[in-house]
Amino acid sequence: MSGGRPSPAALASVALLAALALLPLLIPPFWTANIFGRAFVYGIVAMSLTFLATYGGFVSLAQTMMGGVAGYVAAVLVPDSVPSLVGGVPYAAAIPVALLAATASGLLVGAVAVRTQGIYLLMITLALAVGFHLFAQANIAWFNGYEGIRNVVGPEVFGLPFRNTFVFYYAALGSAALLYALVLYVVRTPFGLVLQGIRDNPRRVSALGYDAALHRIAAFGLAGFIAGCGGLLVTFYNIGISPGSIGLGPTVNVLVMCVIGGLGHPIGAFVGALVFTLFDTFAADIYDRDRFNTLVGAVFLLIVLVSPDGVLGLAKRAVAPLRGRRRVGPAAGAAPNTGAPLAAEE
């Protein structure tokens, strides 16, 4: 937190980013776009949930819906989409409008669910998400019903089409890294600390004079923005959007990614998305071509039953014995963690 020497975690993040930036030189294009690129864009949507769950304690199932709002707004506005509903709005204008709409949808979901917690919040956000899906499927005028909107190719970058493997990969990686840094920054701001206070003890936060409801709604708005970025990239990746891509399946998949990776740190969303993408791609070789969902469901069940904090938790427990021995040594005066101000006041 304090300036001076960068922390080991920050150094590791920069090293990882550099490695990922060089990765396309080493792996075939299929892996670049369809494994890593795809894992990044779905990871962004998953991270919006991880952000809410880890720092606010809100397990929301509406993140795919918020991404879908961005995707649909862009698809309706941009030129060349089929069918053209509004059309003609350049990407430079359509993308900000789409992100604004996603943020607004996040605020709306947050406002509707503001008085509910835990399992009730899960139910209400799920109901909202599936409701939006059914609405998109039934509505022809704005969503083109069951078919959805095709040929949303994404903006040109330096004269190259967005679908170019490397353009897509670096756009996905750049967005993921920026949003990841944004989340890590926000949770250290006063806003982020109040959010974590709400997670730990909402009544005490209210008693301290903070407006818990407003902080919650704002957190959902930020999550909506993040999910919107992911949703836009997913829409460009799929070259279009249809109700099927925001239905219950994809909604639950986002939760599956988060849980497999581990709800505890934003990086878990990307770990989970990568594991999920690998399964999705190679399930045919592991089990049965058509029974991918059984495999994913079984893995998900196993993780929830065995290690509720996901792959991250497994890794932490594997490393813990080593780290424990080290901590007994000279490094006794460890720095207090960021959660201390709220936890220490007893």
Added chain:
Amino acid sequence: MVAGSLAVTVALNGLTLAALYFIVASGFSLIFGLMRTVNMAHGSLYLIGAYAGYAVFEPLYDRDVWWAWYAGVGAGIAAAAVFGLAMQAALLGWMQGQELRQALVTIGVSIVAADQLLAVFGGNSRQFFPPDALFGATELPGAGRYPTFRLFQIAVAVAVGLGLWLLLNRTKLGLMVRAGVDDRPMLTALGINVPLVSLAVFALGAGLAGLGGVIGGSAQPFSQGVDVRFLLTSLVVVIVGGMGSIAGTAVGALLVGMAEQVGQALFPTYSVILTFVIMAAVLALRPQGILGRPA
């Protein structure tokens, strides 16, 4: 005159849809009430009931046995109840109290169940043919001819509601369930085998989903994907009506069923929105649901 009979038909459609929603959602509400388990696999139980019932019904129907449909109903209820029982016994029982984890487990179960049902039964839609006594149409004053089976649907829902009321208010099991809803640790301390009561309640709730599956599958064709619809409906109905309250479930089912049919008659492609406006309004004014008690 035509408009009047249309209004009556829409109201009847809403009522019969509400009846089906009540049958399915009452099971969801019952399970939630005692165990605080949000069963995200409730839609899967509906579909399991429908498919298992159909697997029994079809060969019997081909042989022209008069009790084919009744056997299908029995098989549907039994299959869903056994599946629910197994879920509670193997997965959910030992993590009692960890609500979110239980919800995640049932999501995992629903993913696997939906995929396996697709593998076994394929993607074609199916429909039960109710017995002759319930087939055809009945002359109703003010509405003209109306499908008999839909009226039967209302009768089943009323029977389920009465049965649940009697069970909860007039039997020893009901006494235990109501006590468990109020204070589970105290009930355990009194020497009641709460895990056993939980198993019974889970089987009952799951069986109701299975019953809903066969009834719903007789009124309309069913296929893969209706599990999502009925999970969503169960969620909305109990959120609106109040979690864990049977009377609340009835009120919620009536509101949602009516809203859906009236919405479809007035503004077809936006009717889904009406349902969610109702849900949002209830949440804003009474977060615990219309007849729910404050948490």
